[in-house]
Amino acid sequence: MIYAGxxxxxxxxxxxxxxxxxxxxxxxxxxxxxxxxGEAADGAAVIPLVxxxxxxxxxxxxxxPLMDGIEATRAVLRTVDAPPKIIVVTTFEDDEFVYEAxxxxxxxxxxxxxxxxxxxxxxxxxxxxxxxxxxASVRRLAARFGERRTAGAALTGxxxxxxxxxxxxxxxRGLSNAEIAARLVVGTETVKSHVSAVLAKLxxxxxxxxxxxxxxxxxxxxG
Amino acid sequence: MIYAGxxxxxxxxxxxxxxxxxxxxxxxxxxxxxxxxGEAADGAAVIPLVxxxxxxxxxxxxxxPLMDGIEATRAVLRTVDAPPKIIVVTTFEDDEFVYEAxxxxxxxxxxxxxxxxxxxxxxxxxxxxxxxxxxASVRRLAARFGERRTAGAALTGxxxxxxxxxxxxxxxRGLSNAEIAARLVVGTETVKSHVSAVLAKLxxxxxxxxxxxxxxxxxxxxG
DNA sequence: AAGCGTCTCCCCCGTGCGGGGGAGATCCGC
DNA sequence: GCGGATCTCCCCCGCACGGGGGAGACGCTT
Numbered sequence: 465m466i467y468a469g470x471x472x473x474x475x476x477x478x479x480x481x482x483x484x485x486x487x488x489x490x491x492x493x494x495x496x497x498x499x500x501x502g503e504a505a506d507g508a509a510v511i512p513l514v515x516x517x518x519x520x521x522x523x524x525x526x527x528x529p530l531m532d533g534i535e536a537t538r539a540v541l542r543t544v545d546a547p548p549k550i551i552v553v554t555t556f557e558d559d560e561f562v563y564e565a566x567x568x569x570x571x572x573x574x575x576x577x578x579x580x581x582x583x584x585x586x587x588x589x590x591x592x593x594x595x596x597x598x599x600a601s602v603r604r605l606a607a608r609f610g611e612r613r614t615a616g617a618a619l620t621g622x623x624x625x626x627x628x629x630x631x632x633x634x635x636x637r638g639l640s641n642a643e644i645a646a647r648l649v650v651g652t653e654t655v656k657s658h659v660s661a662v663l664a665k666l667x668x669x670x671x672x673x674x675x676x677x678x679x680x681x682x683x684x685x686x687g
Numbered sequence: 688m689i690y691a692g693x694x695x696x697x698x699x700x701x702x703x704x705x706x707x708x709x710x711x712x713x714x715x716x717x718x719x720x721x722x723x724x725g726e727a728a729d730g731a732a733v734i735p736l737v738x739x740x741x742x743x744x745x746x747x748x749x750x751x752p753l754m755d756g757i758e759a760t761r762a763v764l765r766t767v768d769a770p771p772k773i774i775v776v777t778t779f780e781d782d783e784f785v786y787e788a789x790x791x792x793x794x795x796x797x798x799x800x801x802x803x804x805x806x807x808x809x810x811x812x813x814x815x816x817x818x819x820x821x822x823a824s825v826r827r828l829a830a831r832f833g834e835r836r837t838a839g840a841a842l843t844g845x846x847x848x849x850x851x852x853x854x855x856x857x858x859x860r861g862l863s864n865a866e867i868a869a870r871l872v873v874g875t876e877t878v879k880s881h882v883s884a885v886l887a888k889l890x891x892x893x894x895x896x897x898x899x900x901x902x903x904x905x906x907x908x909x910g
Numbered sequence: 911a912a913g914c915g916t917c918t919c920c921c922c923c924g925t926g927c928g929g930g931g932g933a934g935a936t937c938c939g940c
Numbered sequence: 941g942c943g944g945a946t947c948t949c950c951c952c953c954g955c956a957c958g959g960g961g962g963a964g965a966c967g968c969t970t
Contacts, residue, residue: 487710638896672895673861679902
């Protein structure tokens with residue numbers, strides 16, 4: 465496989481530990497044909513970032529606070545059209561995670577213990593459309609889940625609607641549904657609809673997680 | 688504390704995962720007064736390296752294949768004269784590890800999840816002869832929430848207790864009361880008590896407002 | 911005209927959340 | 941010894957929240 469003359473492969477790093485992100489960045493950016501275009505600390509922050517940065521590859525941690533890598537993988541593939549390739553990164557050779565990751569639609573599976581050369585190789589491989597499955601025995605499973613990706617494509621073109629974003633901003637200021645309703649001069653049932661939509665799109669379980677995602681993704685900023 | 692005009696602090700990295708070493712190196716070498724002088728992949732390799740490189744600080748992983756960080760710490764302190772300061776680096780806030788590490792003679796204790804600034808700070812601190820015992824995140828919260836927040840409805844004026852701060856941190860990661868209870872190995876009723884105390888002291892109406900306060904005050908930070 | 915997406919509002923329903931009490935155990939300082 | 945603080949757990953209770961449905965009105969593109 466030859467990489468000369470290619471456009472650089474763009475990568476988004478998703479891991480809750482800054483240290484791991486720094487490590488991946490150091491390893492990947494040492495390659496002239498690979499470019500890290502962004503980082504996220506949680507799966508919940510991934511979708512808007514993918515939409516904005518349109519990376520070729522997402523390196524996704526499994527264990528993360530709000531939304532784990534499996535969930536985030538599902539969310540990205542479900543809500544983003546022309547989605548990036550996704551490499552799920554984990555610490556242990558957990559077969560369950562491999563299986564789950566494949567079911568979720570991941571293209572690659574990588575251990576954190578891997579040597580830099582393997583990591584670089586994995587990124588290049590999935591960027592080229594190949595799938596990379598660590599244990600050979602699991603490779604067979606890939607075939608069974610190979611047809612996804614066409615079906616799920618895009619409910620709406622964009623993430624949050626303007627109204628939903630407005631509601632999320634008010635949620636992130638601590639307002640209750642009733643207060644948001646009063647502020648926006650609509651019924652509380654309407655607000656509930658918007659809140660539900662926000663929770664669904666962000667993969668949040670409740671308004672608290674949604675607000676956390678808003679902070680973590682930079683949608684709102686402290687200060 | 689002023690670092691200008693100092694000799695650079697030399698650091699030896701000991702971790703079995705190249706990724707983590709690369710991350711630490713990237714984070715530390717970004718500082719002009721810190722220099723990474725060597726790396727080791729296992730505790731067993733540390734002693735000769737320490738003898739040869741004479742680093743000021745050793746950043747030591749706990750979990751390693753041949754000799755773990757606790758053992759390696761003991762070995763270094765026992766066999767090397769004028770030994771370096773040792774920061775034990777681990778993944779989880781495992782009290783047992785903290786205790787063991789301190790018993791072994793470690794000068795500092797650091798979580799891999801820490802933000803770069805905290806890691807850098809820890810290295811400088813132990814290099815200066817200070818000891819850095821409990822996770823910086825915990826320490827920070829106590830200090831931060833100790834005296835502020837005097838105004839408002841809160842009548843106690845005493846700030847958050849350690850336990851309450853711990854609960855708030857978990858709230859700020861999106862955990863429900865039941866999940867926090869499971870994490871802290873206590874009953875949900877206990878968690879409810881702590882949550883209520885946190886809400887009262889922060890002047891928050893619900894957990895969402897408490898989490899917002901946590902972000903806005905710097906108690907937790909995005910990224 | 912048809913279709914889609916958005917915004918609006920409505921129903922039912924379960925439950926997690928938070929308030930308001932109380933109480934025992936431990937530790938620490940006076 | 942005694943009081944205070946902290947951590948733990950328990951009761952009852954109201955309600956906001958969130959999930960599951962559905963539906964009408966508007967504006968847009970096709």
